[in-house]
Amino acid sequence: MTDDRDAPLLGLALSAGIVTGVGELGKIAGDLWFSDFTMRSRDAIWMVPAVDGVAFVAVGLVLVLLRRRARVPWWVAAGLFAGIGTLLVLLLVQRLHPLAAIAVAAGLGTQAGRWVRPRVPASVRAVRRGLPWLVGAVLLGAGASVGWRAVAERRLAASRPRPAPGAPSVLLLILDTVRAAELSLYGYGRPTTPELERWAERGTVFERAFSAASWTLPSHASIFTGQPEFALDATNWDRLGPDWPMLAEVLHGRGYGTAAFVANADYVGWDSGLTRGFEHYDDYPVSLRTAVSATSLGRVIYPALHRILPKRLQRWDYLPHPVQYRSAARIADAFLSRLDDRPGTPFFAFLNFMDAHGPYTPPDSFLHRYQSPMPRPVSPYVFIENPPVRLTPTDLRPKQDKYDGSIAYLDAELGRLFRELERRGMLENTLVVLTADHGDEFAEHGFMGHGNTLYRLSVHVPLVLWFPGRIPAGRRVASPVSLQNLAATVLDLAAPGPGRLPGRSLARFWRSPDEAEPDTIVATVRPPDGKLSSIAFGERRYIRDEVTGTEELYDFEHDVLERWSLVASDSGRRVLPAYREALRRIGATEATLAQRNSLHGVPVR
Ligand SMILES: [Zn+2]
Numbered sequence: 001m002t003d004d005r006d007a008p009l010l011g012l013a014l015s016a017g018i019v020t021g022v023g024e025l026g027k028i029a030g031d032l033w034f035s036d037f038t039m040r041s042r043d044a045i046w047m048v049p050a051v052d053g054v055a056f057v058a059v060g061l062v063l064v065l066l067r068r069r070a071r072v073p074w075w076v077a078a079g080l081f082a083g084i085g086t087l088l089v090l091l092l093v094q095r096l097h098p099l100a101a102i103a104v105a106a107g108l109g110t111q112a113g114r115w116v117r118p119r120v121p122a123s124v125r126a127v128r129r130g131l132p133w134l135v136g137a138v139l140l141g142a143g144a145s146v147g148w149r150a151v152a153e154r155r156l157a158a159s160r161p162r163p164a165p166g167a168p169s170v171l172l173l174i175l176d177t178v179r180a181a182e183l184s185l186y187g188y189g190r191p192t193t194p195e196l197e198r199w200a201e202r203g204t205v206f207e208r209a210f211s212a213a214s215w216t217l218p219s220h221a222s223i224f225t226g227q228p229e230f231a232l233d234a235t236n237w238d239r240l241g242p243d244w245p246m247l248a249e250v251l252h253g254r255g256y257g258t259a260a261f262v263a264n265a266d267y268v269g270w271d272s273g274l275t276r277g278f279e280h281y282d283d284y285p286v287s288l289r290t291a292v293s294a295t296s297l298g299r300v301i302y303p304a305l306h307r308i309l310p311k312r313l314q315r316w317d318y319l320p321h322p323v324q325y326r327s328a329a330r331i332a333d334a335f336l337s338r339l340d341d342r343p344g345t346p347f348f349a350f351l352n353f354m355d356a357h358g359p360y361t362p363p364d365s366f367l368h369r370y371q372s373p374m375p376r377p378v379s380p381y382v383f384i385e386n387p388p389v390r391l392t393p394t395d396l397r398p399k400q401d402k403y404d405g406s407i408a409y410l411d412a413e414l415g416r417l418f419r420e421l422e423r424r425g426m427l428e429n430t431l432v433v434l435t436a437d438h439g440d441e442f443a444e445h446g447f448m449g450h451g452n453t454l455y456r457l458s459v460h461v462p463l464v465l466w467f468p469g470r471i472p473a474g475r476r477v478a479s480p481v482s483l484q485n486l487a488a489t490v491l492d493l494a495a496p497g498p499g500r501l502p503g504r505s506l507a508r509f510w511r512s513p514d515e516a517e518p519d520t521i522v523a524t525v526r527p528p529d530g531k532l533s534s535i536a537f538g539e540r541r542y543i544r545d546e547v548t549g550t551e552e553l554y555d556f557e558h559d560v561l562e563r564w565s566l567v568a569s570d571s572g573r574r575v576l577p578a579y580r581e582a583l584r585r586i587g588a589t590e591a592t593l594a595q596r597n598s599l600h601g602v603p604v605r
Pocket of ligand 1: 176177215216217264437438
């Protein structure tokens, strides 16, 4: 298709694409300076210039075809590429209006074309000379990125001491965004979790387990460190800092092979601060989707395709969806294939599943498994505070139906994973911990999603522990417990020794059930413009908005949907001071960790 005459133009296109990619990386690096999350793979360092290079070559090919009919001068092409490149970089600047970006790009492209026009031979030579270096730099970036990780992984594995003889493995399964209320394991009306019900009989089910926060990063951070949310520096803008020892570090120090397989790569990925102690951290797969979605182009095209493509095509792995997470099947398979490589070593594996988090993309049979009858006429609506919209049952119920279907899919995949582990004989000496990082809300309190409130639906999560011969089977613990104590529990059950993590082992509920005290449940959250604290003990659950001073008090035992606040009641007024004082004593109301200002807009969680 091309001849020698075309080669310089395609070379120009490839060079311009790679330079644009480097420009995008510069912007991303700048973001990293102010906010710790890139929402991109570590491989973006080579993927972005590579994708931009290919995209520009595609534009170059169009110009080559055009050239057969009407000559496109070199300097016009140079100006065009400069304009497109500038536009792509500027589109990454959130606060810049796209029209402004287009205007600046058009101006800069025109100037670039004018500048090149009297310098055509020199610029052709410059492209010819520079191109091999640019391509070499991308390849070097790819080699360095992949190679450096492989070396770091190998070095960390080599530093692992010999484990205690017979040390059990630990499998931590975190079902992102799965609230206990939606599982048939916890009495939900729809049979969403038949597999979990069956497998949970082998262990102990905690009926009232609570996460320390209502969104992903601080909740995971609390699980891994044993610290309450308010003591940690993980926020919407900040990764978890290096100050707290982590469960994976302690287990690695006791001879465990450590590996994580996370579907929520944006907030549990390499830049979350949760990776310490893990030899292997599998977040973003190396795929076309990962590569394209790391670029400015992908971030423009993906949402557009999402609007025009049929849903069925969007679920296909290589056609883009703006937010598509690795499925439970793929997370489980990544874990299983890693196991194949490492027989004999006790492992600590952490799997994070995103199937029950929007946009809900399980196979059709699960997606449409539940369909609520719609009331007619459709009313009343619910006013949602965040975002401020009015929703009717016709908006809400299909969402919840899909949520339930997604949980059912996740349940089926967990069943498949457990059967495979059993077939391999790996469940005999493994402590399995199954839980969720937080729940989700469907406007029960005027909010959609999670991370905005501390209502029970957002923080009451499933918790199942099983370990043959070490944890009683078929038991249900009704006492409230906090996930903040999971790290201490895992160490107590699987790898006891000096160097503990904060928290109280939940094993007390079967070792000395009569004396076992319930946990005081503290959950806090710092949404972009607020701060909420909550505490539950005795018969009440108390929630406090630290900014407005608004208080709510609920009957912990009977009002599980938290519909009737007792703040204004006589009984409420009598006990309120005790709850206020308890929160103050714990320090949750005085935590004033530096929170970066909200220049960055509200990210998806
Ligand atoms: Zn989450």
